[in-house]
Amino acid sequence: MKITILGSGSAYGTPMIFNDWGRAISSNPLNMRLRASIFLEDENKRLLVDAGPDLREQINRENITDFDAVFLTHPHYDHIGGVPELPRASKILGHKIDVFASNETLEELKKCYAYLFTGGGEPDSGGLVWHPLDEGTENIAGLELNVFFVPHHHLKSSAFRYKNFAYVTDWQDLSEYAKAQIDGVDLLLAECNNGMVPMQNGHSSWPEIVERLEGLKIGRMVLTHLSARVDYQALQNQLPENVWVAYDRMVLDV
Numbered sequence: 001m002k003i004t005i006l007g008s009g010s011a012y013g014t015p016m017i018f019n020d021w022g023r024a025i026s027s028n029p030l031n032m033r034l035r036a037s038i039f040l041e042d043e044n045k046r047l048l049v050d051a052g053p054d055l056r057e058q059i060n061r062e063n064i065t066d067f068d069a070v071f072l073t074h075p076h077y078d079h080i081g082g083v084p085e086l087p088r089a090s091k092i093l094g095h096k097i098d099v100f101a102s103n104e105t106l107e108e109l110k111k112c113y114a115y116l117f118t119g120g121g122e123p124d125s126g127g128l129v130w131h132p133l134d135e136g137t138e139n140i141a142g143l144e145l146n147v148f149f150v151p152h153h154h155l156k157s158s159a160f161r162y163k164n165f166a167y168v169t170d171w172q173d174l175s176e177y178a179k180a181q182i183d184g185v186d187l188l189l190a191e192c193n194n195g196m197v198p199m200q201n202g203h204s205s206w207p208e209i210v211e212r213l214e215g216l217k218i219g220r221m222v223l224t225h226l227s228a229r230v231d232y233q234a235l236q237n238q239l240p241e242n243v244w245v246a247y248d249r250m251v252l253d254v
């Protein structure tokens with residue numbers, strides 16, 4: 001299985017608007033972060049996870065030519081801002097695109113982009129097939145994913161385990177059910193928006209993650225969805241040897 005980090009940034013990217021780099025060192029290219037998204041390839045299937053506002057740039061940058069399904073974790077702008085690009089993607093690809101999201105996410109999408117759901121009439125509204133996601137085993141484009149929800153602000157973010165890999169983004173806690181899904185993975189890719197500093201903002205920091213995962217068996221970890229407060233090297237220097245800081249275009253083999 002090959003996983004490409006299309007974006008390792010938080011909601012506002014790094015640098016943020018007006019070239020605000022926060023505490024990230026601007027001379028380090030590993031600090032250039034688009035909004036969080038991954039591309040998972042296995043068994044000749046391709047799964048796009050999240051479609052944020054940088055979607056077009058990410059797809060073009062990696063020369064991605066097609067995907068079999070889209071998995072949306074939750075309805076925040078940085079994860080769904082590119083959804084309106086998908087009908088056009090479908091038109092260019094010449095096939096429908098299956099989009100998987102929880103009912104909570106689908107309800108929010110209907111409010112944000114009502115025209116995508118009304119069908120017919122509206123230009124660029126077709127080509128998408130919506131699939132409600134629930135916790136448990138889900139067949140997504142022929143790949144068997146174990147989906148679990150994690151709390152994030154006032155809503156839930158959909159995370160998943162696929163074989164020996166798990167992806168958890170935008171989380172502030174972990175249920176016992178979710179812990180059981182993560183236990184035993186070779187690679188956990190997880191949001192660490194706040195770096196080393198706990199912030200109570202619906203996101204996670206490394207000290208909180210360590211506490212949350214206590215007792216679970218995890219081979220290695222990569223930390224992603226990093227805010228501009230997080231400098232790549234400063235965070236990497238403080239992590240154990242089997243934990244890495246993500247960067248855009250990082251490729252992970254599992």
Ligand SMILES: [Zn+2]
Binds near residue numbers: 010036076078
């Ligand atoms: Zn996010």
Ligand SMILES: [Zn+2]
Binds near residue numbers: 074170
């Ligand atoms: Zn979020």
